[in-house]
Amino acid sequence: xxxxxxxxxxxxxxxxxxxxxxxxxxxxxxxxxxxxxxxxxxxxxxxxxxxxxxxxxxxxxxxxxxxxxxxxxxxxxxxxxxxxxxxxxxxxxxxxxxxxxxxxxxxxxxxxxxxxxxxxxxxxxxxxxxxxxxxxxxxxxxxxxxxxxxxxxxxxxxxxxxxxxxxxxxxxxxxxxxxxxxxxxxxxxxxxxxxxxxxxxxxxxxxxxxxxxxxxxxxxxxxxxxxx
Amino acid sequence: xxxxxxxxxxxxxxxxxxxxxxxxxxxxxxxxxxxxxxxxxxxxxxxxxxxxxxxxxxxxxxxxxxxxxxxxxxxxxxxxxxxxxxxxxxxxxxxxxxxxxxxxxxxxxxxxxxxxxxxxxxxxxxxxxxxxxxxxxxxxxxxxxxxxxxxxxxxxxxxxxxxxxxxxxxxxxxxxxxxxxxxxxxxxxxxxxxxxxxxxxxxxxxxxxxxxxxxxxxxxxxxxxxxxxxxxxxxxxxxxxxxxxxxxxxxxxxxxxxxxxxxxxxxxxxxxxxxxxxxxxxxxxxxxxxxxxxxxxxxxxxxxxxxxxxxxxxxxxxxxxxxxxxxxxxxxxxxxxxxxxxxxxxxxxxxxxxxxxxxxxxxxxxxxxxxxxxxxxxxxxxxxxxxxxxxxxxxxxxxxxxxxxxxxxxxxxxxxxxxxxxxxxxxxxxxxxxxxxxxxxxxxxxxxxxxxxxxxxxxxxxxxxxxxxxxxxxxxxxxxxxxxxxxxxxxxxx
Numbered sequence: 001x002x003x004x005x006x007x008x009x010x011x012x013x014x015x016x017x018x019x020x021x022x023x024x025x026x027x028x029x030x031x032x033x034x035x036x037x038x039x040x041x042x043x044x045x046x047x048x049x050x051x052x053x054x055x056x057x058x059x060x061x062x063x064x065x066x067x068x069x070x071x072x073x074x075x076x077x078x079x080x081x082x083x084x085x086x087x088x089x090x091x092x093x094x095x096x097x098x099x100x101x102x103x104x105x106x107x108x109x110x111x112x113x114x115x116x117x118x119x120x121x122x123x124x125x126x127x128x129x130x131x132x133x134x135x136x137x138x139x140x141x142x143x144x145x146x147x148x149x150x151x152x153x154x155x156x157x158x159x160x161x162x163x164x165x166x167x168x169x170x171x172x173x174x175x176x177x178x179x180x181x182x183x184x185x186x187x188x189x190x191x192x193x194x195x196x197x198x199x200x201x202x203x204x205x206x207x208x209x210x211x212x213x214x215x216x217x218x219x220x221x222x223x224x225x226x227x228x
Numbered sequence: 229x230x231x232x233x234x235x236x237x238x239x240x241x242x243x244x245x246x247x248x249x250x251x252x253x254x255x256x257x258x259x260x261x262x263x264x265x266x267x268x269x270x271x272x273x274x275x276x277x278x279x280x281x282x283x284x285x286x287x288x289x290x291x292x293x294x295x296x297x298x299x300x301x302x303x304x305x306x307x308x309x310x311x312x313x314x315x316x317x318x319x320x321x322x323x324x325x326x327x328x329x330x331x332x333x334x335x336x337x338x339x340x341x342x343x344x345x346x347x348x349x350x351x352x353x354x355x356x357x358x359x360x361x362x363x364x365x366x367x368x369x370x371x372x373x374x375x376x377x378x379x380x381x382x383x384x385x386x387x388x389x390x391x392x393x394x395x396x397x398x399x400x401x402x403x404x405x406x407x408x409x410x411x412x413x414x415x416x417x418x419x420x421x422x423x424x425x426x427x428x429x430x431x432x433x434x435x436x437x438x439x440x441x442x443x444x445x446x447x448x449x450x451x452x453x454x455x456x457x458x459x460x461x462x463x464x465x466x467x468x469x470x471x472x473x474x475x476x477x478x479x480x481x482x483x484x485x486x487x488x489x490x491x492x493x494x495x496x497x498x499x500x501x502x503x504x505x506x507x508x509x510x511x512x513x514x515x516x517x518x519x520x521x522x523x524x525x526x527x528x529x530x531x532x533x534x535x536x537x538x539x540x541x542x543x544x545x546x547x548x549x550x551x552x553x554x555x556x557x558x559x560x561x562x563x564x565x566x567x568x569x570x571x572x573x574x575x576x577x578x579x580x581x582x583x584x585x586x587x588x589x590x591x592x593x594x595x596x597x598x599x600x601x602x603x604x605x606x607x608x609x610x611x612x613x614x615x616x617x618x619x620x621x622x623x624x625x626x627x628x629x630x631x632x633x634x635x636x637x638x639x640x641x642x643x644x645x646x647x648x649x650x651x652x653x654x655x656x657x658x659x660x661x662x663x664x665x666x667x668x669x670x671x672x673x674x675x676x677x678x679x680x681x682x683x684x685x686x687x688x689x690x691x692x693x694x695x696x697x698x699x700x701x702x703x704x705x706x707x708x709x710x711x712x713x714x715x716x717x718x719x720x721x722x
Contacts, residue, residue: 131409135402138398138402144394147398151398151401151402151405154402154405155405158405158408158409158412161409161412162408162412165412165413165415165416169364169425170362170364170424172365173362173364173365173367173368176364176365176368176372177364177367177368177371177408179368180368180371180372180375183372183375184371184374184375184397184401187375187378187379187397188394188397188398191378191382191390191393191394191397194382194385194390195390195391195394198385198386198387198390199387199390
């Protein structure tokens with residue numbers, strides 16, 4: 001069961017590396033949210049307390065329903081184009097993705113052998129792969145919304161790592177982590193709207209107001225705006 | 229219960245502030261929450277009995293380290309509150325633009341209520357970071373500080389502040405996600421030893437922790453919280469965020485928030501030291517410290533924007549603090565003292581910079597001349613602040629920078645000593661040129677400046693005097709507190 005979920009998680013991430021549409025990326029995030037929530041409940045099936053149920057179900061609701069819905073809403077309401085604009089082409093991305101998958105599998109298997117604690121290597125390698133995938137998306141995609149998706153994938157990876165390690169935070173901390181992620185993505189969504197209005201685009205690579213190299217040219221109009 | 233009230237009162241006041249429409253009532257709520265926090269934190273830290281206070285099953289604990297940073301944060305928040313109210317008044321003076329008033333109506337929440345709410349939640353989360361002994365809870369709180377401060381940074385809604393806030397939330401969140409990996413690794417290192425991730429129980433069982441995982445923990449935490457602390461090369465968001473935020477917020481970000489990230493690193497260092505692995509971290513910390521100082525010095529030399537200059541100076545000072553931490557023993561004491569001094573001076577400078585911005589309406593160094601003739605009080609603060617931030621003798625920063633230097637010499641790390649002095653000199657030269665041009669340079673503009681609200685002047689004057697006092701005379705009680713905290717981190721071996 002865990003192995004199946006891990007493989008599915010890895011496949012969704014490969015899609016994220018290769019897909020050219022924001023909508024498909026969001027669907028992959030939905031899938032990941034559901035898979036992780038199910039994995040969490042499956043993992044804790046021996047002692048399903050009310051707390052575990054709440055964490056598992058709210059994780060599914062949050063990462064599989066609410067946040068993806070929020071991203072879709074932002075996508076439609078802002079004037080962002082539906083295609084992803086990458087710095088690195090999709091073919092190359094996919095190739096790098098496969099390399100990263102190999103690397104994380106290698107690391108995970110080594111770690112799993114070398115520790116006293118039993119870590120399921122498949123889940124652990126999927127978790128590492130999700131983390132790499134999230135970071136890769138943040139670094140190589142131009143749009144603010146794709147970077148937000150990258151952040152969500154990264155957080156999913158961290159969640160999966162915690163699952164693989166088998167550590168449980170106290171209920172309150174677990175909920176706090178989830179609240180942080182929710183508020184974080186929510187804020188990012190609000191900011192994408194504002195960026196959209198202020199810049200007429202959401203391409204972070206055209207963010208050049210604050211580079212040190214251009215700070216030598218007059219920027220008085222922006223400053224007046226700031227003062228008021 | 230007292231400790232919980234430190235977190236809950238600002239938090240609840242913050243939530244309430246979002247919905248209060250009247251400026252007057254909202255500001256009173258803000259002011260009361262601030263005064264309450266200030267009073268309680270001082271009362272508990274200086275007068276709350278000698279033993280470490282552990283309440284509510286150890287979720288929040290006031291130990292030697294939090295005894296220093298709790299009142300410091302509270303004091304800075306109080307100063308920022310008064311300053312922000314003064315700055316709002318300064319702004320209202322110029323709000324006669326009809327276009328602006330129309331756009332204000334469109335927004336559903338008034339910007340000032342969002343500001344007040346966020347800044348109070350920000351205080352609550354910083355308090356949790358400082359008091360928390362559970363690493364999981366601390367992580368949640370550190371991420372919460374990022375989230376609460378993001379709306380504060382883009383308060384002005386300009387392009388530049390939006391860009392800064394976007395970089396801030398994305399980079400810091402990613403960094404903090406890495407720190408969560410560190411905490412998971414810590415759980416793995418502690419598996420079978422202790423189930424609760426509280427600093428106390430981990431320190432008690434430190435020698436039984438798996439050392440290989442512990443190394444990984446330290447690296448993850450250093451990268452994660454180091455991002456938040458603005459250590460080069462992870463500092464890239466800091467100059468943007470700190471320079472584009474309103475000055476009251478910049479003062480808090482530089483003075484209080486950077487310390488919170490520092491505390492996050494210190495807690496893990498405490499565990500590492502207790503496990504007898506302190507030497508593993510030393511080299512990394514010293515390298516990161518010097519590297520941050522070097523990067524900051526280069527950017528300070530050619531900086532056309534005075535708020536960015538101050539932001540880069542924060543990177544430099546966090547470098548000094550981390551360097552001192554890496555040197556351990558007397559350097560640890562110096563670094564804690566330096567963190568306190570830096571908070572006073574940098575908050576004061578950011579507030580002064582905000583006042584200069586209000587008068588000259590530009591952040592460009594070229595646009596500000598003859599401060600001495602136009603606003604003598606600001607000139608004194610600005611130039612005094614320059615002397616203090618570069619570690620000149622009458623100020624507290626001199627003592628702390630010197631004690632770090634002394635420790636490096638004692639340990640015969642001459643390369644470190646050489647680089648440390650070189651970067652300090654470089655920063656001094658770079659800042660001297662800028663600050664003297666702004667203070668004494670000639671100008672043709674002789675129009676009398678717009679008067680500033682008194683509340684925007686009192687806090688920087690007060691903080692400046694505090695920075696000066698720290699140089700002339702460190703109270704015995706504070707000295708003891710700092711030594712206790714240094715001993716706590718170093719594992720009692722001082």
